[in-house]
Amino acid sequence: MIQTPVPPGHLFDQVLDPASRANPYPLYARLRQTPVSVQADGSYVVSTYREISQLLHDPRISSDERKSAHPAGALATTETPPFIFTDPPEHTLLRRLVMHQFTPQRIASLQADIEQAVNSLLDAQQHQQQFDLVQDFAYPLPVMVICRLLGVPREDEPRFRGWSAALVRTLDPQESLSEAEVQQARQSSAQMQAYMQDLSETRRAHPQQDLISGLVAGDDPDGRLSEPDLLVTMRLLLIAGHETTVNLITNSMLALLRHPEVFDRLRRNPALVIPTVEEVLRYDPPVQFRTRTTLTEVPIAGVTIPKGARVTLVLASGSRDPARFVEPERFWPERDDNEHFGFGGGDHYCVGAPLARREAVPALKALTRRLVAPRLVSDPPPYRRNAALRGPEHVQIAFDQLSG
Amino acid sequence: MMSSPPSWVNGTSPGRVVIVGASLAGLRAAETLRAEGFAGQLTLIGDEPYEPYDRPPLPKAVQAGWISEEHTTLPRRRDIAAEWLLGATAVALDLPNRHVQLADGCRVPFDRLLIATGTRSRPWPDQEQAALDGVFTIRTRDDAARLHARLAAGPKRVLIIGGGFTGSEVASVCRELGLAVTLTERSATPLAGALGQAAGAFAAALQRRNGVDLRCNTTVLALEGDAHKRLRRARLSDGDELDVDVAVVALGTLRNTEWLQGAGLAADTRGVVCDAACRAFDADGVVTEDIFVAGDVARWPHSLYDGELLVVEHWSNAVTQAETAAHNILATAATRRAHKHLPSFWSNQFGVNIKAIGVPTFADTIILTQRSTEERRLVAAYGRGGRIVAALAANAPRTLPAYQALIEARAPFPPELHASDGPAELHPVPAGFPHRGQATHDPGAAPTGAGPNTPEPPVDEEALKLLDPRVPLGAPPLVTLHTNETSRGQQSLLHEEPTGAMRL
Numbered sequence: 001m002i003q004t005p006v007p008p009g010h011l012f013d014q015v016l017d018p019a020s021r022a023n024p025y026p027l028y029a030r031l032r033q034t035p036v037s038v039q040a041d042g043s044y045v046v047s048t049y050r051e052i053s054q055l056l057h058d059p060r061i062s063s064d065e066r067k068s069a070h071p072a073g074a075l076a077t078t079e080t081p082p083f084i085f086t087d088p089p090e091h092t093l094l095r096r097l098v099m100h101q102f103t104p105q106r107i108a109s110l111q112a113d114i115e116q117a118v119n120s121l122l123d124a125q126q127h128q129q130q131f132d133l134v135q136d137f138a139y140p141l142p143v144m145v146i147c148r149l150l151g152v153p154r155e156d157e158p159r160f161r162g163w164s165a166a167l168v169r170t171l172d173p174q175e176s177l178s179e180a181e182v183q184q185a186r187q188s189s190a191q192m193q194a195y196m197q198d199l200s201e202t203r204r205a206h207p208q209q210d211l212i213s214g215l216v217a218g219d220d221p222d223g224r225l226s227e228p229d230l231l232v233t234m235r236l237l238l239i240a241g242h243e244t245t246v247n248l249i250t251n252s253m254l255a256l257l258r259h260p261e262v263f264d265r266l267r268r269n270p271a272l273v274i275p276t277v278e279e280v281l282r283y284d285p286p287v288q289f290r291t292r293t294t295l296t297e298v299p300i301a302g303v304t305i306p307k308g309a310r311v312t313l314v315l316a317s318g319s320r321d322p323a324r325f326v327e328p329e330r331f332w333p334e335r336d337d338n339e340h341f342g343f344g345g346g347d348h349y350c351v352g353a354p355l356a357r358r359e360a361v362p363a364l365k366a367l368t369r370r371l372v373a374p375r376l377v378s379d380p381p382p383y384r385r386n387a388a389l390r391g392p393e394h395v396q397i398a399f400d401q402l403s404g
Numbered sequence: 405m406m407s408s409p410p411s412w413v414n415g416t417s418p419g420r421v422v423i424v425g426a427s428l429a430g431l432r433a434a435e436t437l438r439a440e441g442f443a444g445q446l447t448l449i450g451d452e453p454y455e456p457y458d459r460p461p462l463p464k465a466v467q468a469g470w471i472s473e474e475h476t477t478l479p480r481r482r483d484i485a486a487e488w489l490l491g492a493t494a495v496a497l498d499l500p501n502r503h504v505q506l507a508d509g510c511r512v513p514f515d516r517l518l519i520a521t522g523t524r525s526r527p528w529p530d531q532e533q534a535a536l537d538g539v540f541t542i543r544t545r546d547d548a549a550r551l552h553a554r555l556a557a558g559p560k561r562v563l564i565i566g567g568g569f570t571g572s573e574v575a576s577v578c579r580e581l582g583l584a585v586t587l588t589e590r591s592a593t594p595l596a597g598a599l600g601q602a603a604g605a606f607a608a609a610l611q612r613r614n615g616v617d618l619r620c621n622t623t624v625l626a627l628e629g630d631a632h633k634r635l636r637r638a639r640l641s642d643g644d645e646l647d648v649d650v651a652v653v654a655l656g657t658l659r660n661t662e663w664l665q666g667a668g669l670a671a672d673t674r675g676v677v678c679d680a681a682c683r684a685f686d687a688d689g690v691v692t693e694d695i696f697v698a699g700d701v702a703r704w705p706h707s708l709y710d711g712e713l714l715v716v717e718h719w720s721n722a723v724t725q726a727e728t729a730a731h732n733i734l735a736t737a738a739t740r741r742a743h744k745h746l747p748s749f750w751s752n753q754f755g756v757n758i759k760a761i762g763v764p765t766f767a768d769t770i771i772l773t774q775r776s777t778e779e780r781r782l783v784a785a786y787g788r789g790g791r792i793v794a795a796l797a798a799n800a801p802r803t804l805p806a807y808q809a810l811i812e813a814r815a816p817f818p819p820e821l822h823a824s825d826g827p828a829e830l831h832p833v834p835a836g837f838p839h840r841g842q843a844t845h846d847p848g849a850a851p852t853g854a855g856p857n858t859p860e861p862p863v864d865e866e867a868l869k870l871l872d873p874r875v876p877l878g879a880p881p882l883v884t885l886h887t888n889e890t891s892r893g894q895q896s897l898l899h900e901e902p903t904g905a906m907r908l
Contacts, residue, residue, distance in 0.1 A: 050805075058806040059774050059783070059823030087824030088775075295822035299813060346802065 146241025151210025247391030281342025426450025429699030538635030567594030568845025597843030601836030762794030787817025
């Protein structure tokens with residue numbers, strides 16, 4: 001695809017380049033020729049399954065950007081980082097307190113709401129023959145769900161949509177951000193913090209059944225979140241609920257529309273929807289890479305990563321490693337070995353994974369069942385700038401009609 | 405694939421490969437031979453009547469009733485087009501005439517031979533007591549089925565003799581089934597022989613917390629039956645007499661090498677010596693060209709363990725060694741490869757996944773590196789001579805690849821991890837491996853001396869007595885104590901001694 005030879009030290013710059021956003025996978029294949037490569041900026045990029053898997057579980061690796069010589073952006077480096085940017089023992093407690101609120105019962109109780117939302121979003125397209133999958137469906141659905149789960153008023157959505165987008169940009173390496181973007185992220189951080197403070201006070205005064213009320217109550221026998229931890233945790237959950245599942249749903253439909261034979265098999269056999277979602281998590285996952293820091297020197301794959309280095313684990317590349325997966329470039333829901341990195345791995349394995357699955361499965365079921373003769377209006381669709389949390393901005397889908 | 409296979413592999417004289425031992429290693433070797441293009445005659449000889457089956461489920465899933473023993477048949481990766489001689493016992497190897505002699509008198513000729521006869525259960529030393537109704541070993545499908553039927557019937561108390569992996573796993577399942585369990589172990593803790601006493605203390609705490617009546621430093625002196633030769637009672641070295649109706653003898657294994665006696669190979673009770681390419685040595689220490697060894701019965705050199713020959717009774721070693729042996733059966737000098745597998749194993753017991761990598765028994769020191777015993781989730785590293793030689797994880801199996809990299813790099817011990825979930829201070833403690841033979845269970849993976857043809861060390865009177873698992877250990881010292889280490893108070897990975905009688 002990319003013709004000009006580039007020394008390995010700049011390949012990841014190409015990944016970050018918005019021009020590569022629609023299809024970074026050929027770049028990943030080139031990255032994998034060197035499992036661990038040092039980049040011109042001194043960071044290390046890890047692209048192969050075995051090495052990513054080792055580092056996700058390696059005691060010499062930290063998620064705490066405060067321990068990095070090159071800390072990343074605003075979402076991570078606040079004075080009180082959210083738990084995904086902490087290490088044990090801090091992480092162990094914070095995550096446990098969140099997990100205790102993220103109960104299977106609470107998630108299961110959303111089932112009816114999710115199904116109803118899926119259908120009403122589609123019903124709204126009743127008299128259309130084209131819609132924007134992202135803006136009209138894949139984005140509003142998870143937002144509705146996360147608001148319901150957390151207990152965030154949906155009518156505030158226009159306010160926190162902008163904050164969330166600004167903050168999530170900072171998951172990309174700082175060098176790829178403009179000064180304006182950094183500034184906007186800082187402002188958003190402060191505004192969102194203030195918003196969450198109001199909300200937590202409201203819930204403390206008038207507890208509901210929602211997750212934030214549970215966190216605020218702080219009656220967990222294992223301990224309670226401090227006020228700053230509480231606010232950043234609420235903020236993190238709201239952002240995570242906004243920026244990931246949208247791409248899981250969107251990427252699923254993209255993959256299906258690009259592979260009509262798989263789409264046919266799914267229509268004939270709706271049970272295939274579950275492995276299809278797993279395959280999308282491998283084949284075209286919402287989270288492409290995550291960064292870590294080394295606590296000491298780490299020799300790996302013939303390279304010694306120095307202490308304090310930024311290490312980029314290209315999860316989406318590992319999930320396409322031919323040394324790990326049979327025919328990794330094939331979109332193949334029926335594959336019987338699919339231990340993908342779609343939700344990361346190790347201690348930081350995605351807390352929201354069960355929720356994401358509970359949203360994506362009914363969404364995909366309804367989309368595949370109800371859209372008659374759907375097709376992409378243009379391919380590839382336009383993408384948002386983010387390289388780490390990657391997904392299309394719009395996906396126009398034309399269809400003959402909507403079935404009931 | 406292969407540059408130039410030997411002439412007998414294909415062409416006019418395809419040759420005949422015979423595999424003695426039709427279990428995991430034998431099957432995987434057969435599949436690899438076919439996968440690599442072997443077109444000649446292939447024969448598998450197995451003394452059990454069954455097609456190859458998986459043994460790890462036998463003490464666990466089969467006893468718990470999750471699967472029946474019939475469903476342990478190993479999946480086939482490909483058609484191996486083999487002649488199966490099942491229920492046939494090899495009794496001798498005639499090297500000059502190149503055939504295997506079977507118990508029924510038949511002779512099976514070969515061009516190349518793979519020895520994969522594995523191990524069998526070490527029996528209870530008193531034959532009459534061992535024959536009592538209610539006394540079981542657990543190695544084969546039939547053993548597992550009989551024991552399962554008895555456990556399902558709800559015995560009043562199960563006695564488990566030997567606290568190795570098999571004994572501990574059976575104890576775990578029995579507790580899941582709600583059965584009363586007594587486990588006796590001659591050494592100071594369960595798993596001491598495999599993991600050392602320091603890690604074994606964690607296993608002991610786990611057993612007691614789960615309601616096992618654990619008796620360490622204790623042996624069973626006698627099993628007693630009633631007039632109908634049904635097991636009724638067990639006499640223990642601590643003076644107790646227990647009413648038991650089921651006893652599981654889990655005293656480790658014996659290597660199936662008797663059939664090779666006098667065959668002219670470097671084979672004895674420790675196993676069959678081979679080189680890193682899995683080629684057997686003859687009794688004069690000359691490597692053979694056409695006799696190969698794989699799996700539990702092999703004694704083989706590993707470059708990381710200073711020339712010691714290892715015996716490894718682990719599943720993953722059986723698979724990888726069989727694949728290497730099969731490859732080398734077909735290989736030329738140019739394509740031959742070494743078996744470099746770093747031993748690893750796992751065991752699930754009492755809700756905890758225990759996994760280790762490397763050879764713990766090679767070590768003299770252990771150090772807790774991540775988490776803690778209180779969390780029931782921990783990682784510990786084993787060291788010897790200032791380098792890391794093994795690692796152990798409880799409920800943290802995925803941390804081990806990082807340790808594997810350290811072991812393979814001969815990284816220093818204690819390892820420099822700076823782990824954020826590590827203890828505030830690192831405290832190396834003696835690993836506390838019992839002297840060979842003290843534990844009434846097997847190490848799983850162990851160095852067995854130099855090769856290829858060093859004689860078995862002479863057995864002194866003390867050690868000879870210990871070959872009988874009924875004999876309790878004499879006065880201390882019970883364990884090899886490391887000299888230059890910390891205070892005697894710090895002898896285990898446990899931060900706090902659990903309440904209850906910790907017989908240390």
